[in-house]
Amino acid sequence: MVKMGEYNILRVIKEKPMGVFLEDGQSGILLPTRFVPAGTKVGMDLKVFLYHDGEGRPIATTQQPYGVLGDMVKLKVVSTTPVGAFLDWGLMKDLFIPKSAMLSFMQPMGEYLVKIVMDEQTGRLAATEKLEPFLSNENLTVKEKEEVELLVYRRTDIGYVVIINNLHTGVLHFNEIYRIIAIGDRFPGFIKKILPENKIDVAAGKPGYKRVEDESEKLMRLLQENDGYLPYHDKSSPEEIYAFFGMSKKTFKMTTGNLYKQHKIQFTETGIQLLAE
16 A cells, blocks of 8 residues: 555556556556666566645655655745745655645745645645644653654744654753754754653753763864864853854863763863873
């Protein structure tokens, strides 16, 4: 059974001038010639993405969309109409978002966070900005310190609301942000704390010493690339540290402290020095 809006592995059942047809249990799904890999023969299996053409018929492509059915992605508007807008999602045929599914006043070249869904009325793939019905913290599937995927959803007075694993919402507080972020950015993080009523605080990166272990490798590499010395210390500003190391001052201090205990570095009055092994 084929799955629209997803990747499928389908067998080539016949070749025609317009392309090859892939097995779907019926008359076959067309993979147009321009997307047929060189050397393709009848009987071969191909990995393809399935969506609908302009007539609503299933069609295959070897192009890779920016998202598949169920994904939440930031997409750019190609054009607008009185009834909706068309979004560039990496395929030749743009993804439609009906006006009823919009929250923003979409304009060409603007980028918006949407979810790829199957439109109930047309049976075709479409987009929606209305993400709330797909998010819930009622039954959590995560626990404290668990590593998760974060998607920046919207800005608030205390930080950013983020979407956790495409399922839940949490807050990334301003004091946990050490780089410029924007709506639609996606990056790894972890569950910092689960509060009453299943409210969630998150942080970027990895929890505890996992983060220190990763940053230790980075700091050792930077020392080696700079003749064993770096002019940064516990009195350096958080902005200076983040600009050079890409980490918070707290993580910098944890990391250098860990390396010091391992006798890999020493602290000087002006920075940190790599110790000879």
